[in-house]
Amino acid sequence: MSGLAHILERKGIATVLIGLVPQHVERIKPPRALLVPFEMGRPLGDPGNRDFQARVLSAALRLAVRSDVPVIDVFEEDAPAPVAADMEGWACPVSLRSPAGTGSTPALLAEIELLEPWCERARVTRGRTGVGASGMHIEEVGRFLLACCEREPVASPVSGLPVADAFKLAAEDLKLFYLEAATARPGAGSTVLADWFWQDTAAGALLLELSRALADAENPGIRIHARATLVPEARRG
Amino acid sequence: MRRDDVPKRLAEAPCPDMGSPAAVTGLKLSQRRVALISTAGLMHAGDRPFSLGSVDYRILDAEDERPLQMSHISTNFDRSGFAQDLNVVFPLSILRGLELDGTVGSMARYHYSFMGATDPQQLEPAAGDLAAVLAGDRVDLACLIPV
Numbered sequence: 001m002s003g004l005a006h007i008l009e010r011k012g013i014a015t016v017l018i019g020l021v022p023q024h025v026e027r028i029k030p031p032r033a034l035l036v037p038f039e040m041g042r043p044l045g046d047p048g049n050r051d052f053q054a055r056v057l058s059a060a061l062r063l064a065v066r067s068d069v070p071v072i073d074v075f076e077e078d079a080p081a082p083v084a085a086d087m088e089g090w091a092c093p094v095s096l097r098s099p100a101g102t103g104s105t106p107a108l109l110a111e112i113e114l115l116e117p118w119c120e121r122a123r124v125t126r127g128r129t130g131v132g133a134s135g136m137h138i139e140e141v142g143r144f145l146l147a148c149c150e151r152e153p154v155a156s157p158v159s160g161l162p163v164a165d166a167f168k169l170a171a172e173d174l175k176l177f178y179l180e181a182a183t184a185r186p187g188a189g190s191t192v193l194a195d196w197f198w199q200d201t202a203a204g205a206l207l208l209e210l211s212r213a214l215a216d217a218e219n220p221g222i223r224i225h226a227r228a229t230l231v232p233e234a235r236r237g
Numbered sequence: 238m239r240r241d242d243v244p245k246r247l248a249e250a251p252c253p254d255m256g257s258p259a260a261v262t263g264l265k266l267s268q269r270r271v272a273l274i275s276t277a278g279l280m281h282a283g284d285r286p287f288s289l290g291s292v293d294y295r296i297l298d299a300e301d302e303r304p305l306q307m308s309h310i311s312t313n314f315d316r317s318g319f320a321q322d323l324n325v326v327f328p329l330s331i332l333r334g335l336e337l338d339g340t341v342g343s344m345a346r347y348h349y350s351f352m353g354a355t356d357p358q359q360l361e362p363a364a365g366d367l368a369a370v371l372a373g374d375r376v377d378l379a380c381l382i383p384v
Binding site for chain 1: 238246247323332365
């Protein structure tokens with residue numbers, strides 16, 4: 001991102017940048033950067049908090065008039081903690097009966113069925129959903145990934161989309177579906193949600209299993225995804 | 238992130254030497270036309286997803302009603318914020334508010350997304366092309382937002 005700012009500015013477009021990794025910003029030295037203390041994935045800090053987000057964005061934009069580059073400013077305000085940031089304060093909207101470690105067909109499809117009304121509720125409340133990048137309905141996503149666990153896929157379920165891309169996008173759709181449904185009941189922080197997904201759901205168990213089962217896949221794209229992009233580093237065994 | 242919270246491997250990852258930055262000067266902020274550039278791998282539903290090695294960008298049209306989806310390949314960042322609120326990743330409606338209250342001159346109709354975690358030198362051709370597109374749209378301030 002900092003490199004992109006260099007390129008655009010050299011081409012005559014003034015830039016300001018929000019920076020999440022101070023060590024990188026300090027080394028690459030983009031023209032104007034605002035370092036923010038938020039976790040990766042949340043550059044504006046606090047979901048649903050427009051006033052806070054406006055303060056962050058305004059602070060970045062205000063750097064535009066500076067010509068004494070490189071400018072590195074710091075946004076010192078932490079994002080407000082979620083209302084129920086601890087493990088006791090939040091529960092998934094539905095009780096998932098499938099024990100962790102079972103990415104089986106009945107368990108996964110039962111979870112999807114239980115969560116679907118909550119995902120729909122979230123979609124209506126927010127007026128949007130981010131689920132669907134794979135081009136598959138969520139139940140198709142589940143069945144495709146379950147089949148991948150049995151045998152490396154050789155054909156893409158989506159016309160025009162390479163099978164490795166379909167595999168990765170399906171995995172992200174599955175995760176996002178769970179996250180949208182779970183956050184229909186507000187109050188959970190990112191760590192609580194990640195713990196819930198990776199430890200307590202059949203979907204998390206399935207993705208962990210896929211990362212192992214396809215680590216030596218013949219398709220190089222699937223192999224890379226299984227080894228590096230399916231499960232966060234911190235969750236890999 | 239707070240400096241001490243950055244994982245060691247990420248903090249010590251190689252960074253390209255981009256040299257000294259250029260400095261484009263311009264109008265007051267309240268007279269600037271602003272576009273957002275994300276590296277979250279965003280796209281409109283139905284557009285071509287990003288994939289391994291993508292070095293191009295997607296156009297995000299503020300007047301396109303198709304939902305925005307994320308196809309970034311990395312799994313090492315939180316997506317629960319994006320699940321709840323697009324603005325926490327791509328603050329289009331926040332920027333609209335800053336246009337309405339006069340903080341910025343205007344918000345461009347077209348915004349853009351790359352997929353981060355890419356060597357910036359490989360992005361150079363597409364970024365050069367984008368700079369011309371931005372200039373053609375009279376954008377004189379790009380706000381770059383990582384994920």
